[in-house]
Amino acid sequence: MTPRSPFTLTDARLAAEVARCEYCEAKPCQGACPADCSPADFIMAVRGGAPSDFRRAAGMIMAANPLGGVCGAVCPETHCMAACARATFDTPVEIPAVQATIIAKARALGVMPEFTATWAGGPRVAVVGGGPAGAGAAAVLAQAGCRVDVLEARAAGGMAGLIPPFRLEAEVLAADLAFVAALGEVHVQEREVADPEALLGEGYAAVVVATGLSQPLRLGIPGEELARPWTAFLADRASGIVADRRVAVVGGGAVAADCAETAAAAGAAHVELFALEKLSEMPLTDKERAGLLRAGVHVSGRTRVAAVLADGGAVCGLLTRKVALPAGEAFHPSRVADVIGSEQTRADIDTVIVAIGARAAAPREARPGVVVAGDAVNGPTTVVEAVAAGKNAALDVLAWIAGHRAQGWGHGIEPAPVPEPTVVADHGPRTTDHGSPLPRIKSFAILPGFRRLPVPLTADFFGRAIASPFLLSAAPPTDGYEQMRKAYEAGWAGGVMKTAFDGVPVHIPSRYMFAFDRTTFANCDNVSGHALERVCREVERLRREFPDRLTLASTGGPVTGHDEFDRCGWQANTAKLEAAGACGIEYSLSCPQGGDGTKGDIVSQDAALTAEIVGWVLESGDPSVPKLFKLTGAVTAIAPIVTAIREVLARHPAAAAGVTLANTFPTLAFRPGAKERWEEGIVVGMSGAGVTPISNLTLAKVADLGVVVSGNGGPMDYMAAANFLALGARTVQFCSAVMKYGVGVVGELHSGLSHLLEARGLASVAELVGRALPGPVTDFMQLPAEKPISQVEAELCVHCGNCTRCPYLAIALDAEGVPHTDPERCVGCSFCTLMCFTGALAMRDRTPAEAAALREA
Numbered sequence: 001m002t003p004r005s006p007f008t009l010t011d012a013r014l015a016a017e018v019a020r021c022e023y024c025e026a027k028p029c030q031g032a033c034p035a036d037c038s039p040a041d042f043i044m045a046v047r048g049g050a051p052s053d054f055r056r057a058a059g060m061i062m063a064a065n066p067l068g069g070v071c072g073a074v075c076p077e078t079h080c081m082a083a084c085a086r087a088t089f090d091t092p093v094e095i096p097a098v099q100a101t102i103i104a105k106a107r108a109l110g111v112m113p114e115f116t117a118t119w120a121g122g123p124r125v126a127v128v129g130g131g132p133a134g135a136g137a138a139a140v141l142a143q144a145g146c147r148v149d150v151l152e153a154r155a156a157g158g159m160a161g162l163i164p165p166f167r168l169e170a171e172v173l174a175a176d177l178a179f180v181a182a183l184g185e186v187h188v189q190e191r192e193v194a195d196p197e198a199l200l201g202e203g204y205a206a207v208v209v210a211t212g213l214s215q216p217l218r219l220g221i222p223g224e225e226l227a228r229p230w231t232a233f234l235a236d237r238a239s240g241i242v243a244d245r246r247v248a249v250v251g252g253g254a255v256a257a258d259c260a261e262t263a264a265a266a267g268a269a270h271v272e273l274f275a276l277e278k279l280s281e282m283p284l285t286d287k288e289r290a291g292l293l294r295a296g297v298h299v300s301g302r303t304r305v306a307a308v309l310a311d312g313g314a315v316c317g318l319l320t321r322k323v324a325l326p327a328g329e330a331f332h333p334s335r336v337a338d339v340i341g342s343e344q345t346r347a348d349i350d351t352v353i354v355a356i357g358a359r360a361a362a363p364r365e366a367r368p369g370v371v372v373a374g375d376a377v378n379g380p381t382t383v384v385e386a387v388a389a390g391k392n393a394a395l396d397v398l399a400w401i402a403g404h405r406a407q408g409w410g411h412g413i414e415p416a417p418v419p420e421p422t423v424v425a426d427h428g429p430r431t432t433d434h435g436s437p438l439p440r441i442k443s444f445a446i447l448p449g450f451r452r453l454p455v456p457l458t459a460d461f462f463g464r465a466i467a468s469p470f471l472l473s474a475a476p477p478t479d480g481y482e483q484m485r486k487a488y489e490a491g492w493a494g495g496v497m498k499t500a501f502d503g504v505p506v507h508i509p510s511r512y513m514f515a516f517d518r519t520t521f522a523n524c525d526n527v528s529g530h531a532l533e534r535v536c537r538e539v540e541r542l543r544r545e546f547p548d549r550l551t552l553a554s555t556g557g558p559v560t561g562h563d564e565f566d567r568c569g570w571q572a573n574t575a576k577l578e579a580a581g582a583c584g585i586e587y588s589l590s591c592p593q594g595g596d597g598t599k600g601d602i603v604s605q606d607a608a609l610t611a612e613i614v615g616w617v618l619e620s621g622d623p624s625v626p627k628l629f630k631l632t633g634a635v636t637a638i639a640p641i642v643t644a645i646r647e648v649l650a651r652h653p654a655a656a657a658g659v660t661l662a663n664t665f666p667t668l669a670f671r672p673g674a675k676e677r678w679e680e681g682i683v684v685g686m687s688g689a690g691v692t693p694i695s696n697l698t699l700a701k702v703a704d705l706g707v708v709v710s711g712n713g714g715p716m717d718y719m720a721a722a723n724f725l726a727l728g729a730r731t732v733q734f735c736s737a738v739m740k741y742g743v744g745v746v747g748e749l750h751s752g753l754s755h756l757l758e759a760r761g762l763a764s765v766a767e768l769v770g771r772a773l774p775g776p777v778t779d780f781m782q783l784p785a786e787k788p789i790s791q792v793e794a795e796l797c798v799h800c801g802n803c804t805r806c807p808y809l810a811i812a813l814d815a816e817g818v819p820h821t822d823p824e825r826c827v828g829c830s831f832c833t834l835m836c837f838t839g840a841l842a843m844r845d846r847t848p849a850e851a852a853a854l855r856e857a
Contacts, residue, residue: 005100005104005169006166007072007073007097007100007104007168007169007172008097008100008101008104008105009094009097009098009101010796010838010839011049011839012796012836012837012838012839012840013838013839014046014098014101014105015049015839016837017093017094017097017098018043018046018047018098019047020086020093021039021040021043021044021093022085022086023040023043023044023741023745024040024085025742025744027040027041028083028084028085029080029081029083029084029093029095030080031083032079032080032082032083032439033064033065033079033080033384033439034079034382034384034385034387034388034439034440034441034442034443035064035065035071035136035384035387035388035391035443036064036388036442036443036444036445036446037060037061037064037065037068037080037099037384038060038064039080039093039095039098039099041060041747041748042057042058042060042061042099042102043057043093043095043098044741044745044748045057045060045748045751045752046098046102047717048717048718048719048752050719050756050759051109051111051759052111052752052755052756052758052759053752053755054102054105054106054109054111055106055111055112055113055755055759056113056452056751056752056755057102057106058102058103058106058111058112058113059113059115059450059451059452060450061099061102061103062103062112062113062115062179062447062450063115063446063447063449063450064446064447065384065387066135066136066139066176066179066180066183066387066447067132067135067136067160067176067180067383067384067387068099068103068176069100069103069104069107069172069173069175069176070132070160070168070172070173070176070383071096071099071383071384071387072096072097072098072099072100072101072102072103073096073100073167073168073169073172074096074163074167074168074382074383075095075096075099075382075383075384076285076382077092077285077286078285078382079382079384079439080095080096081093081094081095081096100172103172104172107175112179113450113451114182115143115182115183115447115449115450116449116451117142117143117145117183117184117185117449121145121147122144122145122146122147123146123147123204123205123206123401124146124147124148124149124203124204124205125141125146125147125148125149125204125205125206125207125208125397126148126149126151126193126196126199126202126204126206126207126208127141127148127149127150127151127207127208127210128151128193128196128199128207128208128209128210128211129150129151129152129158129209129210129211129212129374130150130151130152130156130157130158130177130188131152131157131158131159131160131210131211131212131374131386132158132159132160132374132383132384132386132387132390133210133212133373133374133375133386133387133389133390133393134150134152134158134208134210134373134374134390135157135176135177135180135387135390136373136386136387136388136389136390136391136393136394136443137208137210137373137390137391137393137394137397138150138180138183138186138390138394139180139183139390139391139394139447140390140391140394140395140398140445140447141184141208141394141397141398142180142183142184142185142186143183143184143447143448143449144394144398145184146184146185146205146397146398146401147185147187148184148185148186148187149187149188149189149204150186150187150188150189151189151191151192151193152188152189152190152191153190153191153192153193154235155235156173156174156177156188157173157174157177158210158211158212159212159213159214159231160173160383161173162231162234162235162258163258164234164237164258164261164262164265166261166262166265166291167258183447183449196209196370197367197369197370200369200370205369205401206369206370206371206397206400206401207369207370207371208371208372208373208390208393208394208397209370209371209372209373209376210372210373210374210376210386210389210390210393211360211361211374211376212358212360212374212375212376212386213357213358213359213360213375213376213379213380214231214358214360214361215358215359215360215361216229216230216231216232216354216357216358217354217356217357217358217359218354219250219305219354219356221305221306221307221308222307222308223307223308223309223310223315224308224354226308226310226313226314226315226352227250227308227315227352227353227354228241228351228352228353228354229353229354230251230255230256230258230259230353230354230355231358233259233262233263233353233355234255234258234259234262237262237266240266240267241351242263242266242267242268242351243266243267243268244267244268244269245263245268245269245350245351246268246269246270246348246349246350246351247260247263247268247270247271247272247349247351247352247353248272248274248305248318248346248349248351248352248353249263249271249272249273249274249297249353249355250274250275250305250352250353250354250355250356251273251274251275251354251355251356251357252273252275252276252277252281252282252283252301253282253283253284253355253356253357253380254283254284254285254288255355255357256273256275256355256356257273257282257284257288257289257291257292258355259353259355260273260292260295260297261291261292261295261297263353264295264296264297265295268351270298270348271295271296271297271298272297272298272299272300272349273292273297273298273299273300274300274303274304274305274318274320275299275300275301275302275303276301276302276303276304276323276331276333276336277301277302277331278301278302278331279292279299279301281301281331282301300320302322302323302324302325302336303320303321303322303323304320304321304322304323304336304338305318305319305320305352306319306320306321306343307319308352309345309347314350315349315350315351315352316347316349316350317345317346317347317348317349317350318345318346318349318352319343319344319345319346320343320344320345320346321338321339321342321343321344322338322339322342322344323336323337323338323339324336324337324339357380358380360375360376360377368400369400371393371396371397371400372393373389373390373392373393374386374389374390374393375389377389378440378441381440381441385439385440385441387443388439388441388442388443389441389443391443391445392441392443392445394445395443395445452747452750452751452754453750453751453754454754454755454757454758455754455755455757455758455762455763455764456754456764457469457470457750457753457754457765458764458765459493459730459731459765459766460730460766461494461550461583461584461626461730461731462584462626462656462658462708463656464550464583466493466494466550466731467493467548468493468750468753468765469493469721469725469730469731469732469765470492470493470721470731470732470734470746470749470750470753471492471493471494471495471496471550471552471710471731471732471733471734472484472487472492472494472495472496472733472734472735472738472743473495473496473712473733473734473735474496474497474498474499474554474586474588474630475498475735475738475739476498476735476739477495477735477738477739477743478495478496478497478498479497479498479528479529479530480497480498480530480538481538481541481542484497484538484542484551485542485545485546486743487738487743487746488542488546488549490743490744490746490747491746491747491750492549492743492746493549493550494549494550494551494552494583495549495550495551495552496552496553496554496586496733497528497535497538497539497551497552497553497554498527498528498530498554499527499528499554499555499556499586499588500527500528500530500531500532500534500535500553500554500555501527501531501532501555501556501557501573502531502532502533502572502573502576504558506527506528506529508527508529512682512683512684514669514671514682514684516669516686516688516690517690518740519688519689519690519716519736519740520686520687520688520689520690520691520736521686521687521688521736521739521740522664522667522669522684522685522686522687527588527591532555532573532576532577533576535553535577535580536553536576536577536579536580537580539551539553539577539580539581539582540580540581543580543581543582543583550583550584551582551583552582552583552584552585552586552626552628553577553580553582553585553586554585554586554587554588554630555573555574555577555585555586555587555588556570556573556587556588556589557569557570557571557572557573557587557613557616558570559603559609559613563612566613566616567616570587570613570616570617571616571617571620571621574617574620574621574627575620575621578621578622578625582625583625583626584625584626584627584628584656585621585625585626585627585628586627586628586629586630586660586710587613587617587627587628587629587630588630589603589604589610589613589629589630589631589632590602590603590604590605590630590631590632590634590663591685604629604630604631604632604635604641605632605634605635605641607640607641607643607644608644610629610631610641610644610645611644611645611647611648613629614629614645614648614649614657615648615651617629618648618649618651618652618655618657619652621655623652623654623655623656624656625656626656626657626658627655627656627657627658628657628658628659628660628710629645629657629658629659629660630659630660630661630663630712631659631660631661631662631663632662632663632665632666633661633662633663633665633694633695633697633698633713634665634666637701638661638662638698638701638702639701639702639705642659642702642705642707643705645659645707646705646706646707649707657708658707658708658709658710658730659702659707659708659709659710660709660710660711660712660733661695661698661699661702661709661710661711661712661713661729662694662695662698662699662712662713663685663712663713664685664686664687664691664713665685665686665687665691665694665713666683666684666685666686667683667684667685667686668681668682668683668684669681669682669684670682687713687714687735687736688714688716688736688737688740689714689716689720689736690714691713691714692713692714692715692716692720693714694713694714695711695712695713695714695715695724696714696723696724696727697777698713699711699724699727699728699729700727700772700776700777702728703727703728703770703772703773703774703776704773704774708730709728709729709730710729710730710731710732710733711724711725711727711729711731711732711733712732712733712735714736715732715734715737716736716737716740717737717748717749717752718748718749718750718751718752718753718756719752719756721734721749721753722753722756722768723772725765725768725769725771726768726769726770726771726772726773727770727772727773727776728769728770728772728773729769730769734749737749753765786828786845786846787826787827787828787846787851787854788828788830788843788844788845788846789821789823789826789828789843789844789845789846789850790803790810790811790821790826790830790832790833790841790842790843790844791821791841791842791843791844792818792819792820792821792840792841793839793840793841793842794816794818794840795840796838796839796840797817797818797819797838797840798838798840799813799816799817799818801813801817802835802836803819803832803835803836803841804819806825806826806831806832807829807831808825808826808827808829809822809825810822810824810825810826810827811826811832819832819840819841823846823849823850823851823853823854824853824854824855825855826854827854827856828843828846830843
């Protein structure tokens with residue numbers, strides 16, 4: 001379970017929000033994040049739910065935003081959520097809550113990633129101010145090998161330390177600050193710095209000034225000296241100074257809302273917010289606005305506080321005036337005017353808090369070796385914008401150091417070399433690929449210490465080392481040079497170009513494309529419309545331009561029953577692809593959509609015919625060019641087919657050859673069509689998540705036959721692919737995952753597999769291959785006889801009653817609508833827990849009394 005917190009989601013809610021993310025190609029959420037954190041990527045990473053998934057998702061977050069936990073709690077809806085593609089469809093994904101939950105879960109599981117510093121012993125850099133901008137700067141500098149001293153006059157976290165606990169838990173801030181301190185040589189000192197430039201004389205190579213807006217703004221009205229500044233109030237919020245008091249908070253922004261809610265929570269008898277804005281105009285998030293209403297705060301909008309009234313040196317009331325905004329004008333404080341005759345004396349107020357913002361105390365101008373960052377130069381911003389500004393300031397400092405390396409720095413220390421940039425280092429205005437503007441403050445700096453691939457993924461393909469075991473299968477994403485180039489540029493290690501022939505009429509109807517659900521499809525991957533001659537030219541070009549990639553091609557041949565004619569066809573196609581320089585050839589021996597009615601559509605269901613064709617290919621082909629024979633799981637038994645192939649391979653010991661298993665699966669789908677009496681039935685090759693269990697069983701059936709296998713058919717994520725490898729496949733081919741998520745999903749697949757290997761203590765892909773063997777299948781009779789029982793977490797129950805659909809009639813609702821399980825009837829099938837969308841039901845071991853109560857006879 002995720003640690004319970006108002007800022008995090010339950011496991012069920014996390015799964016529900018994660019499932020709503022579309023992993024958009026344009027990633028507008030990343031474009032809208034000031035720190036360039038990519039919600040699409042960390043959400044995709046955490047879908048599997050394994051501890052290693054939380055580790056890498058947390059790493060992705062913290063690499064872009066070293067205050068990732070804090071921002072998960074306090075980020076407004078105006079950044080990534082506003083850009084979410086679902087925002088104008090239904091509701092945006094709750095990205096900040098997902099982020100907060102990922103970080104909390106990673107910490108609870110003890111899997112927060114450790115970042116390594118790229119260099120050590122670099123120049124000393126002072127960061128004046130330990131708030132969000134200072135943390136962002138310190139993180140980037142530390143990762144670059146600088147020795148960083150964070151000089152902070154107030155409590156750790158700077159102004160972020162004033163955020164009330166109902167918006168940010170203190171332990172979350174502390175954990176993020178500890179993370180920053182562990183990124184390299186970072187030391188925090190409690191020190192007030194009056195002249196940052198003077199630090200250059202203390203041996204610092206450069207200085208980042210990130211003191212923020214530390215001086216509270218004043219109203220400039222009579223009696224204001226009796227009011228408390230918002231910074232002092234929030235710093236002393238535990239002192240009880242407002243208990244039973246009647247409190248006026250002056251201001252309409254986030255800090256005013258914080259003060260008002262804090263006062264209400266501290267036991268104030270009355271809390272009233274006085275603002276020039278109306279409630280709807282206040283620059284508040286939905287949560288902040290709802291919090292005011294929930295806390296019972298009175299809001300007096302369009303009201304100016306003109307004076308704080310005093311009696312004997314104590315507050316005894318307020319003088320207020322109503323203000324008006326000209327019709328048609330957007331709100332701005334300068335546009336409102338007092339309403340004549342609207343003065344009012346409020347004698348019911350005895351405590352006043354002024355919360356109208358703050359200004360910078362430090363100089364704003366940059367000087368040689370001194371970079372000013374954060375709100376001091378940008379004005380009031382969100383925490384994540386301040387972090388982004390700090391990261392950019394650190395890049396400026398590194399550029400300054402790099403430009404003055406020959407000078408040496410205090411005490412004769414030569415600056416350490418600055419690492420090569422791992423990201424775009426500039427931070428000027430630009431637009432995202434999808435046309436929406438980037439945030440006002442944007443940083444592309446990414447901490448290099450997070451290992452996205454902690455375990456190398458090098459794999460073997462018939463003696464050739466390839467960058468990863470993941471390949472593109474012969475399908476639409478490989479139907480031509482341009483598709484293959486795009487895939488290679490995205491990071492794919494190789495791919496099989498879509499099946500092609502010469503001199504064969506090809507019919508590819510587009511209308512049989514079909515989606516069974518969001519992850520199970522009927523792909524149009526039977527054969528390419530391109531002639532084999534064209535494919536050969538494309539293979540030659542790909543081999544020239546991408547010599548390190550595994551470029552394979554797929555073909556076949558005629559099956560007419562005239563052996564000599566058929567033999568010539570298979571061998572001729574083989575010779576053409578070998579001459580083109582293909583790294584390997586895959587032969588399609590089955591077609592889920594059917595063929596021309598001859599044996600061509602059932603080759604791999606006929607062991608003798610399959611063996612004969614394999615023999616034709618191997619007897620004439622170059623034995624050094626690997627050959628894969630693509631089979632289908634749609635057979636009575638797969639083992640006899642593979643056994644027949646193995647016998648042929650034994651006669652050609654020098655040939656590099658194996659099989660591809662298990663292809664798409666032939667199914668019948670109904671769709672509106674030309675038929676009048678009923679829907680039109682079409683035979684489609686089912687692929688994606690729905691066919692994965694079929695492929696798993698097919699692979700398990702041939703695991704001990706000693707034939708090299710390339711897994712194919714079904715995997716939509718790295719874990720499904722890892723299962724293929726554990727069942728003995730040497731490589732795994734992807735189609736449906738790429739159709740749904742694009743070729744860029746390869747980064748997620750690689751990251752997921754690498755972190756899984758690390759979590760399982762495996763040092764290579766080779767150690768994973770065959771790990772489920774021998775005995776990949778546990779026999780039904782070997783499953784444990786003990787029967788668990790379901791239990792409810794009443795706090796999560798929404799009283800829908802769906803669990804009472806239990807087929808064994810073991811669940812009933814009590815008077816409050818909470819389910820209770822009858823131990824006499826419950827047989828431990830766990831279906832209720834699988835279907836409970838809130839996660840309120842879970843299985844546990846029975847007590848002895850519950851075990852004795854079970855009655856099945």
